[in-house]
Amino acid sequence: MTASLILQTASRIVKPLMLLFSIFLLFSGHNAPGGGFTGGLVAAAAFCLNAQAFSPAEARATLRFNPRSIVGAGLLGALASGLPGLLLGQPYLAGQWASVYIPLVGVVKAGTPLLFDLGVYFVVFGFAMMIFLGLMEEAHGA
Amino acid sequence: MNPMFLVILTPFIAAALAPWLQRRLPNRAGACLTLAPLAMTAYFTALIPAVAGGGDRRVALPWVPALNLEIAFRVDGLSLLFALLITAIGALVVLYTGAYLAGHPRLGRFYAALLLFMGAMTGTVLADNILLLFAFWELTGVASFLLIGFESARPKARAAALQALLVTGAGGLALLAGLLLVGEGLGTYRLSEIVLQGDAIRASAWYTPALLLLLAGAFTKSAQFPFQFWLPNAMEAPTPASAYLHSSTMVKAGVYLLARLSPAFGGSEAWYAALTAAGAATMLVSAYLATRQSTLKPMLAYTTLAALGAITAALGIGTEAAVKAAMVFLAAHALYKAALFLIAGVIDHEAGEKDAERLGGLARAMPITAAAAALAALSLAGAAPLFGFIGKEVLLEAALDAPRFAIPLAAAIVLSGAANVLVAFLIAWRCFSGDRPALPKTPREAPIAMLAGPVFLAALGLLFGLAPGLAASSLLAPAAASVAGEPVPVKLALWHGVTPALLLGALALALGALLYFFRKPWRTGAARLAPLEAWGPEAAYHHVHAGLLALAHWQTRVLQHGYLRYYVMAIVVFWIVVPGAAMLEVPGLFSSEKLLGEFRLHETGLAVVIALAALYTMIAKRRLAAVASLGVVGYGVAMIFVLYGAPDVAMTQFVVETLTVLLFVLVFYRLPEFAQYTGRATRLRDLAVAACGGGLMMLLALAAMDAAPDPAVAKFYAENSVPLAHGRNLVNVILVDYRALDTLGEITVLAVSALGVYGLLRLRMEKRKS
Numbered sequence: 001m002t003a004s005l006i007l008q009t010a011s012r013i014v015k016p017l018m019l020l021f022s023i024f025l026l027f028s029g030h031n032a033p034g035g036g037f038t039g040g041l042v043a044a045a046a047f048c049l050n051a052q053a054f055s056p057a058e059a060r061a062t063l064r065f066n067p068r069s070i071v072g073a074g075l076l077g078a079l080a081s082g083l084p085g086l087l088l089g090q091p092y093l094a095g096q097w098a099s100v101y102i103p104l105v106g107v108v109k110a111g112t113p114l115l116f117d118l119g120v121y122f123v124v125f126g127f128a129m130m131i132f133l134g135l136m137e138e139a140h141g142a
Numbered sequence: 143m144n145p146m147f148l149v150i151l152t153p154f155i156a157a158a159l160a161p162w163l164q165r166r167l168p169n170r171a172g173a174c175l176t177l178a179p180l181a182m183t184a185y186f187t188a189l190i191p192a193v194a195g196g197g198d199r200r201v202a203l204p205w206v207p208a209l210n211l212e213i214a215f216r217v218d219g220l221s222l223l224f225a226l227l228i229t230a231i232g233a234l235v236v237l238y239t240g241a242y243l244a245g246h247p248r249l250g251r252f253y254a255a256l257l258l259f260m261g262a263m264t265g266t267v268l269a270d271n272i273l274l275l276f277a278f279w280e281l282t283g284v285a286s287f288l289l290i291g292f293e294s295a296r297p298k299a300r301a302a303a304l305q306a307l308l309v310t311g312a313g314g315l316a317l318l319a320g321l322l323l324v325g326e327g328l329g330t331y332r333l334s335e336i337v338l339q340g341d342a343i344r345a346s347a348w349y350t351p352a353l354l355l356l357l358a359g360a361f362t363k364s365a366q367f368p369f370q371f372w373l374p375n376a377m378e379a380p381t382p383a384s385a386y387l388h389s390s391t392m393v394k395a396g397v398y399l400l401a402r403l404s405p406a407f408g409g410s411e412a413w414y415a416a417l418t419a420a421g422a423a424t425m426l427v428s429a430y431l432a433t434r435q436s437t438l439k440p441m442l443a444y445t446t447l448a449a450l451g452a453i454t455a456a457l458g459i460g461t462e463a464a465v466k467a468a469m470v471f472l473a474a475h476a477l478y479k480a481a482l483f484l485i486a487g488v489i490d491h492e493a494g495e496k497d498a499e500r501l502g503g504l505a506r507a508m509p510i511t512a513a514a515a516a517l518a519a520l521s522l523a524g525a526a527p528l529f530g531f532i533g534k535e536v537l538l539e540a541a542l543d544a545p546r547f548a549i550p551l552a553a554a555i556v557l558s559g560a561a562n563v564l565v566a567f568l569i570a571w572r573c574f575s576g577d578r579p580a581l582p583k584t585p586r587e588a589p590i591a592m593l594a595g596p597v598f599l600a601a602l603g604l605l606f607g608l609a610p611g612l613a614a615s616s617l618l619a620p621a622a623a624s625v626a627g628e629p630v631p632v633k634l635a636l637w638h639g640v641t642p643a644l645l646l647g648a649l650a651l652a653l654g655a656l657l658y659f660f661r662k663p664w665r666t667g668a669a670r671l672a673p674l675e676a677w678g679p680e681a682a683y684h685h686v687h688a689g690l691l692a693l694a695h696w697q698t699r700v701l702q703h704g705y706l707r708y709y710v711m712a713i714v715v716f717w718i719v720v721p722g723a724a725m726l727e728v729p730g731l732f733s734s735e736k737l738l739g740e741f742r743l744h745e746t747g748l749a750v751v752i753a754l755a756a757l758y759t760m761i762a763k764r765r766l767a768a769v770a771s772l773g774v775v776g777y778g779v780a781m782i783f784v785l786y787g788a789p790d791v792a793m794t795q796f797v798v799e800t801l802t803v804l805l806f807v808l809v810f811y812r813l814p815e816f817a818q819y820t821g822r823a824t825r826l827r828d829l830a831v832a833a834c835g836g837g838l839m840m841l842l843a844l845a846a847m848d849a850a851p852d853p854a855v856a857k858f859y860a861e862n863s864v865p866l867a868h869g870r871n872l873v874n875v876i877l878v879d880y881r882a883l884d885t886l887g888e889i890t891v892l893a894v895s896a897l898g899v900y901g902l903l904r905l906r907m908e909k910r911k912s
Contacts (some may be wrong), residue, residue: 025793030869033789035877041797048804060382068900078886093882097868109868113878116885120878123889127896128801132808134903139808 004053011053018046026121027114036117048132067129074122081115084133098127145200146215149185152178152266153232153261157254158279164250172240172591177251179260186217186225193222194616196623196859200270200334210331214270218619224267224398226617227476231390232260234595235484239382241591242487252292256386263329263391267398270333272321275399279317279363279756282392288359289383289779290376302375305683309372310362317359317399323352337405337627344410353407355417356399364396364450367423371680373447377439381487384439385595389446389479394472397450400457400469405627408460415685417458418547420552424451429561433657434668436484436499438573441565442479445522448558449475449657456540458627464540466632467533469621473613474533478521481599482569485515488592489573493583498568503578507585510593512574517600521607523563523654524647529606531647532634534559538643556650563654564661577722610634698835714835722838725845745785752778765810773803790873 022043029035062065066108097111156178164171164271189199198218205211217225243249262285265278284307291303323332327348328339336343343349360366367374375389387393400417407413425448432444449471456468486496488511495501505512514751521530534555578585587593593769606613614632622630638644657664675681755774762768783792820828859880860872869875877885 016200028880029790029874031794031869031871033871033873035790035871035874038790038793038797041695041794041801043803045797047209048801052804068897071896074144075889075893078889082882082886093886095867095879095882112876113867113882116882117878118887120273120885123892127892130896131899132805134900135805135808136905138903141814 007053011049013047015050017048018042022046022098022121026117029115029117036120037124039138040121043125044128044132047129051133051136056133056140060133063129067126067133069073070122070126071130072126074119074124076119077122078116078119080117081112084112145185146199146201146217146268147203147213149182150215150265152262153257153264155259157257160253160257161250169240169244169603171250172237173254175257176233176237176240178257179229179236182229182264183226183233186222186229189217189222190616193219195216196620196629198334202270202551209273210271210325211273212271212331213274214332214397215265215268216270217268218335218624219617219622220398220624221267223473223617223621225264227394227473228260228263228267229389230474231480231595231599232386233258234480234598235346235382235386237593238385238484238487241589242382242491243380248292252289252380252383255288255292256383257283259289259387259392261406263395266395272325272331272333272336274320275333276314276321279359279395280314280466282395283307283314283363286310286376286387288393289387290379292380292383293378296378297371302372302378304377306372307682308687309369313359313362313369316355316362320352320355320359323348323355328353333402337403340406340409340412342405349407349410350412351409353412354417356403357420360396360399362396363399363421364393364454365424366396366420366451366454367427367445368679370424370447371678371683372429374440374443377443381439381483381490384443385480385483388443389414389483390476393446393450394476397421397453397457397468397472399452399626404457404460404625404784408457414458414460415851418544418551419454421451421453421455421458422547422551424448425554429558430668432561433564433661434665435437436568436665437497438489438569439483439496441498441568442482442486445558445562445565446475446479446504449479449560452537452555452558455554456537456727459540459542459544459551461543461545462622462626462630463536463543465622465626466618466630467536467540469625470632470634471533471537473618474521474529474606475795477599477603477606478518478528478530481514481518481596481603482522484592484595485511485518488588489585490598491592492583492588493585498572500579501573501581502576503574504585505574506578508574508587510587510597512570512602514593515570515574518596519566521600523566523651524559525651527604527636529610530611532607532636534650534671535638535643535645536634538646539641542642542646552646556646557654558649559650560653560657563651567654567658568661580751604882607636633652646779652893707828711831712802714831718831718834718838721842722834725841741835748778748781748785752782763816764811765816766807768816769803769806769810772801772806776802788873792872838896 022039022041024039025034025042026036026039029039047059047063050062084094084096086092088096089095093112093116095111095113097109100108100110102108147447156175160171160175163174167174191555192199196219198216200216202212202214202215215684236253239249239252239256243252246252259282262278266275266282269275269278277477287303287307290306291300293299324336324343327346328336328342332335343352363367365371372386374395377384379388428444428447428451432441432448435441435444441890453468453472453475456464456471458464488506489501490496492508493501493504517528521528524531524534538552538555541555542548544551613636619630619632619635622632752775755771755778758771759768759775762771776795780792780795780799783789783795859876863872863875867875867879869879
């Protein structure tokens, strides 16, 4: 893939926006269209843009963590989000909610489904990154 | 938590800790780990008074009621006897291992496997639910596999481990079938209830098939004829494993099952005939094969087989005397056989030689070992005043009192007794007396950790021989009572008067001594019969094994041809045929009104765009054009979602489609352009298959629209979305709250498939590098 200055400049601006958007999708998913799946995919799209514009190695460096670990962490988080229900005597994955006060934002309802969604987000993100970066590196090596 | 659960969990916890412990305390791990089985022995010893009166201890925890599986354990006479043998001998073996395998790099894993086995075996004898018993039974097979194949670099060890696993595993499957027959037939899966319904079982229609299946399981595990061939091969295991598994505990699991099910299945003609025949055959075959050996461990393995045959035959006879004999002989055998195996290990460890004919004169260098060997060998030979003598006597008495086949059974016992005497001479007299030949290592007395086991066990053999009452009423009588289903008086004494049993025992001693003095010509003569083994059960095993592998190779060649197009075609054809045929069966699956209903202009336009893009994908000449039109199809589908009010799905589809197009571009960019490889006929065939597949998909979609799901579920979800789940986006709430378990499964699949893609990519990249 030849380097394109336009693509590189654009990606420098668009990538943070896309990442912000993906986090927005994640958190607003419970009350509006969105959620973990979409958020993870948009985040993956952001990094894929980065990898196309620059190189897969640079995308990996920006990512800092191994995509495999991200997938694992997401899966672990999703599994763990079911435990509070179990510890409180309810079935596994029963949703537990609590009101949390965040300064400058106000009272927010947070619960284990949000943690689960976060886990889903990371799994989807890591999954897409593994496949993309792997294929890109293989194509580059050809 | 009930202490019994804790006791049963102990060896598993110890097994999990063993590798770590071995790394931290290289020289002391064995002694530390011995504490686990010692604690278990103490617990079970404390239960002796309670059980001796005829009572039992039970615990039960429900687990999966729908499968009739519960965690239920019961300690009665029979299981207490076994549990004591398992834990006490286990403690000695763990201690022994620390010295025997000292310095071995994988000693931690050996401990873990040994302790895992101990836990599994204890679970087997204590289980009160037959499915739980089966689970532990199979676990002992797995642990045995790990132990036999411990020296995994040696092909013979691997082959022996596989053989043991396959033979006992196949028997295990039969056992499961038999247990299920019993459970379903009686309506209860509790062992303690099953053994009380003996008359109902014997009168039922499924008695014979269930009996045959259960016998298959028991005979494979206890290496009865014709499944005996795996046990001598299992001697590839390190000696502590052989001493523990293949002489005192695991092989006794089958015998335990037979004993446990005696009240339920015993007493019929079939039971009597099957067990006495198998037992006698095993005794004779293994006695003969034992006389041909001079290597220490195989000799002991064959005599173990003979002993198991004797116990099986006794259980088959089923009279009070026979049940008593089975229990006494079982205990005596466990004691002396474990001692002898450990001593064989000591000789191997100190002198470096495994063949008895090449050893000699070790008594001067290893006096304590010699003394223990002498006692254990006397017990093996059935000489007074050892416990083995009492065992042999009661066995002969039971055989002579048997209602049928008394003479053949007694003859078999005498002949196997003679072989035992030969082995006893070889291991005790030949190895320790006389002149010492040149040996690979200079023998010295073994360390205490290695001597503790043989000395303790041999001494117990002497103790119980001189004072059998110590064990009789407290241990052996309750065990016999569990087997017979009613109280059995067990009075043992060293001297019964000059009975036929005593004379036969003396005959066996004489024959054995004769055999010892003429063993060289005997072996030469027996060697001429060796070609007969090509017709034996072991040869059958090898043929079946090789045949199975050949079938697997052929089948893989046929089905995994490597052509992607045929894989895809196979999948598509399959789901054209199967769901298609199913749909034809159901009348009126879809109404034609939907097909000809009202369409708005933009919906029709979208459908036309998607169809045209799909068609163009098929006929495009350039790869990137095909990819682009595939992207159009994807975006079109996303637009359908938007038009019909599913914004979440639409967003996901848009992003997925973008990424997919990107992916395709990446992969296709460097590939050459499309080229025509196939002829017209092939392309028409592929078109037909594809068209049918697409048509089926259309029909499925139409049928799905007509299917009415239960409105109550949707109503519940919609009503409770805000109050209970705190979310207004019902789709997302369903995904992460109501049906979170399904989503968990989906993301697990994503993770696994990502790993698969990663693995394949790595494979290609590494192949390219080299």
